[in-house]
Amino acid sequence: MNKKQALPLLILIIMFFHPLLLTTSISSQNYYNSPSYLLLNNWDNQSIWIVTGIKVPKPLLNGFPIFPPSIRNLYLGKFGILNFSVNINITSEEAYLTLNNSVIISGNEGNITIMTPPYTPYILLTFNIVTRLTITVLTNGTIYKKGGEIVISMSKPRLPIFLLSNISSYFIQNHEIIFNISKGIWFLEIGVNASPYNSVSALINLNNKEVSQWLNKSRIPKLPDPLLKEYFLSLLLIKDDQNPYLGTFAASPSPIYLYSWVRDSAFSAIALQQAGHYNSALKYWLWMANAEQLQPGVWYTRYNFYNGEPDSSFGIPELDSIGLYEIGVYDYYNLTHNITFLKLVLPRINESVEYQIQQIENDKYHLIPPDLSIWEDRLAYHFWTEAINDLGLLSVVKIYKALGLNYTLVLKEEKALNESIIRYFWDNNSFASALGTSVLFENGKSEEVLTPEPPSIDSATLLPIDMGYLPYNSNYSVENFDTVIKTLTRDGGLARFPDDLYHYSEYLYDATGPSPPWIITTLFEAWYLEEIGKYNEVESILYWAYNHSQHGLLPEAVNPSVNDSYPLPTTSPLTWSSAMFVIVSLHYKQEHSSVSILIFLVIVIVLIPILYYLIKKFYHS
Secondary structure, three states: OOOHHHHHHHHHHHHHHHHHHHOOOOOOOOOOOOOEEEEEOOOOOOOEEOOOOOOOOOOOOOOOOOOEEEEEEEEHHHHHEEEEEEEEEOEEEEEEOOOOOOOEEEEEEEEEEEOOOOOOOOOEEEEEOOHHHHHHEEOEEEEEOOOEEEEEOOOOOEEEEEEEEEOOEEEEEEOOOEEOOOEEEEEEEEEEEOOOOHHHHHHHHHHHHHHHHHHHOOOOOOOOOHHHHHHHHHHHHHHOEEOOOOOOOOEEEEEOOEEHHHHHHHHHHHHHHHOOOOHHHHHHHHHHHHHOOOOOOOOOOOOEEOOEEEEOOOOOOOHHHHHHHHHHHHHHHHHHOOHHHHHHHHHHHHHHHHHHHHHHHHHOOOOOEEEEEOOOOOOOEEEHHHHHHHHHHHHHHHHHHHOOOOOHHHHHHHHHHHHHHHHHHOOEEOOOOOOEEEEEEEEEEEEEEEEEOOOOOOOHHHHHHHHOOOOOOOOOHHHHHHHHHHEEEEEEEEEOOOOOOOOOOOEEOOOOOOOEEEHHHHHHHHHHHHOOOHHHHHHHHHHHHHHHOOEEEEOOOOOOOOOOOOOOOHHHHOOHHHHHHHHHHHHHOOOOOHHHHHHHHHHHHHHHHHHHHHHHHHHHH
16 A cells, blocks of 8 residues: 555544544525624724615515615714615625634625624724625715815714725716726725725724634533534624624624624523623623613613613513523623622612512512513513512622622512512412412402413423423423423424514514524523533434524524424524534533443444554555
């Protein structure tokens, strides 16, 4: 055997012992494989909203604004959104986010890459064009030339925007700059309140270096290579969906979800801090400590993503945010041991605790008051809200312990709440999702009682147990899990509740049937499986999520059809989906059966003599 024959065999054997070197499968989707909207930011004070040009179904019916492929909502910290946009007349066929935190849009005309290098004031567009393309910059500022640059003098706020490009064919018309691009490699550099960087290659290298360093600071879960890439991409998606100046998170770049829900944002912050990105999470918790509230201790359901103002017209009240704030704050402290942080947020924590205690003591059933809760579909007592607040009070006990404060009353009220949840919500073999009040007539007397409201079985009952509301092996936990999985499993994922019409016939209309499986609810299932040690099943669920993504960007839900299970496009990507993927990934441990280990050892024993022989022949031939 000569060297040319031996070397390929050596490589094959080395690849067997190094699974990370093996080629990996790429997630497969159908026709909705790309996102229609994405956010990018410079991780400091600047953000852009990208309309990729990938069409969403029934946009007018769903209330989507109609925009061409473009860069819009140029946000600059305290100045807000500037009157500046870039329209790109590409016929978009594909769009995705890369691991160097760039957005790529591909079409008949070629490829466009958009990046916002971290901690710089620049937006860089590069073009690899195979036919003609037109780029139009629109603004209300005054446009003039200065040497080889184009300058836009903005009036509100008063600041300049510099454009530098190798595109020589352009003309200025009123408040527009129109670039005509022919076949070739081109760039457009946009400096917001900053002179041009002058070196495109240096700016790209700076971007790649900063992104790589940020990702390398992450906690690294022991995942197969495709899932590890998904984990990193999910972290970048969460980071890009954060307002870099305020700290709020967008629920999704989709225009109907381009708000900061307190609940979704809390899980985004928890995911980042558990992954080791403490500063990003800290910015959110401090913002919440100072955000305008509905009443002392109670937040609004959602806030404006860009200015942090409350949306008083939507979903009031939702009271799970109280417990989630307490949980998130303690989790941050537990990871960082930053006692100064606890002291900073203590006044807001105290307001929340005062509200919780008052409500538990005054409520007839010793519960947190009715709210709209996780799915925002009905006003009722919700298991999700009650259990999350119970976990929040347990977190407060730990916070008060850390600060040397008396927590006796908090513990007393937590116990009362816990007992009430078990007493009223347990319904045969599962926790009822929601309870309403009804009047019971008996022996000539009437009494108000709590009764389950349909649909009673709900996947949202899983997550509080995942987070420690009850022991995983308790009869309540086991029976509830079994009932939920048996009732709500759909095509490899988990639906929210039976006959769920959202995305189908109630709104959005992008699913072909009712009860689509959601990414977050399926990951609720995965987290529980982790706690009972079923990691092979967890890995399968993580792959299911990955395989139903838009180039690694996780949607809200998946079409409920085995033969047509595409990611539902109207609300994709969903930030909370990425956050849950990160959280579940960080809990993951590889599971190897004794049979697999035995087979591996047999193969090793057989291959070692062959490997020895080949190496010997290779070096002596």
